[in-house]
C-alpha cells in the first residue's frame with residue numbers, strides 16, 4: 369500500500385497502516401486524488417445508518433442499498449429527509465466543473481459519508497469507489513460479520529476518457545440475458561460505461577428483427593460447436609438496455625457488415641448472389657462470407673435491420689462492424705458502405721466501426737475502433753488527422769480473449785499471449801503514431817467468444833485484465849504504475865471471491 373500512496377503523490381505513512389487506511393489507496397481505477405485523513409477516524413455503517421439522497425438520486429441510492437443490505441443485514445433506508453444523522457449522503461450539489469458529468473467528490477469522516485457530483489452518473493461512479501473502500505465481504509450476497517468501516521479522507525475524481533468500454537461477443541457463443549447482466553454487474557464496479565454487444569456473426573444472429581424473422585429463429589439457432597444458440601427477443605433486449613442504464617452503462621449494438629454475415633445469408637436465400645442459402649456455420653474461421661453488394665435486396669435488408677435496431681437503442685452509437693471483409697473486394701466494400709452510411713446518418717446515431725471501415729468514407733463524426741497490433745496504422749492516423757475519433761482496442765493489449773500464456777485452457781493466441789501486466793502496459797493516448805490523446809474517444813476491451821461458453825469462462829478471461837484496461841481508460845496517466853496496480857489487484861481477490869468471480873490467478877501477482 370505504501371507504493372500506492374507514493375504513486376498518488378502523497379507522503380508514505382511512517383507506520384504500518386490499518387486495513388481501512390490501506391483500502392483508501394487500493395481503489396481501481398486509481399482516482400485522480402486521494403487524501404487519507406489518518407487522524408479523522410472512519411465512518412462505520414451501523415443498523416441505524418440511512419442513505420440520504422436528493423430526490424433525483426434515489427435510483428443511485430437504491431443501487432447502493434442493494435449492494436450493502438444483503439451483506440450487512442441492515443435496513444439502510446433510502447430517504448430524502450436529511451435531518452437524520454449518521455448517514456451516507458448522495459447529493460447533486462455544486463462541484464467544480466472540471467469534474468464533468470462522471471466525476472465526484474467523496475468525503476468521509478467519523479460522522480458520515482458525503483458523496484457529491486454534478487449528475488447521477490457521477491454519483492454512480494462515486495458509489496463504485498465507496499464499495500471499494502469497504503471490506504471485501506460487503507460484496508457477499510449473504511450476511512457477513514462487520515465492522516463496516518469506511519476510511520476517513522477525501523477522494524476527488526473524474527475520468528480520463530469519456531468512453532470506457534467492454535465488448536461481449538454473443539454471436540460465436542450465445543450468452544443468456546442473465547449471463548450478460550452478470551457481466552454488466554462486474555464491469556460497472558470498474559466504472560466501465562459502455563457495453564458493446566457483437567450481435568451477429570457467421571455463427572449466429574442474436575437479435576429479433578420482426579421484418580426478417582428467420583434471422584433470429586433460424587440464424588440464431590446454433591453457435592460454435594453446434595450447440596443450441598439463442599437470441600434476444602426485443603423485450604429481452606430492452607430489458608438489458610435498461611438494466612445497463614441503471615448501472616451507468618450504454619449498450620452499443622453491433623451488426624457486423626458486409627462480412628461476418630453467414631448467419632443472415634443462411635437464413636434468407638435471396639440475400640445470396642447465387643440465390644442459394646449456405647448452411648449454418650459452427651466453426652471458427654473468419655472472412656468467408658459477404659453480403660451480395662450488387663443486389664438491391666441487400667440494401668432493403670440493411671435498412672430494415674438499422675431501423676429496428678435504432679428503435680431498440682436509446683444510446684448514441686450504432687456499430688456496423690466492417691472488419692475482415694476478405695470476401696468483399698475493396699471497390700465493393702466502398703460501394704456497400706457508400707449506400708449504408710447515409711442510412712445511419714439519417715437516424716441521428718453516431719457510427720462506430722472496426723478501423724478497416726475507414727477504407728470507405730464514413731462521416732467525420734464516425735468513430736474508428738482500432739484493433740490492430742502495431743503502433744503505426746495509416747488508415748487510423750490519416751482518419752484521426754481528418755477528424756475521426758478513435759476507440760482503442762489493440763488486440764495485443766486489450767483483447768480479453770487472448771490466452772494469458774501457453775497453458776491457458778481457453779482463448780486464442782493470434783495476437784500473442786497477454787498477461788495482466790501486458791494488458792496494463794500501454795498508453796492509449798500515445799499507442800498509435802499520429803493518434804494524439806485528443807483524438808482518442810476511449811478504450812474498449814473486447815471479449816470474443818469462439819472458446820467461451822458461460823459466465824465462468826467470461827470471468828476467467830476478463831479478470832484480472834478487465835480492471836487493468838478500465839484503469840487505463842479512467843485514471844490519469846500520472847497514476848500509472850504496475851507495482852501499485854499489482855498490489856491493488858491482489859487486494860481485489862477477496863472481493864472477487866465474495867462476488868463469485870472465477871478469476872485467473874496470474875503468476876504476475878502475489879495473491
Ligand code: TNX
Pocket residue numbers: 654691692722739767769780816817818
Ligand atoms: C478478430 S477483431 C476478429 C473477430 C475474432 C477475433 C478473435 C475483429 C474486428 N475481428 O472476428 O473473433 O479476432 O480474437
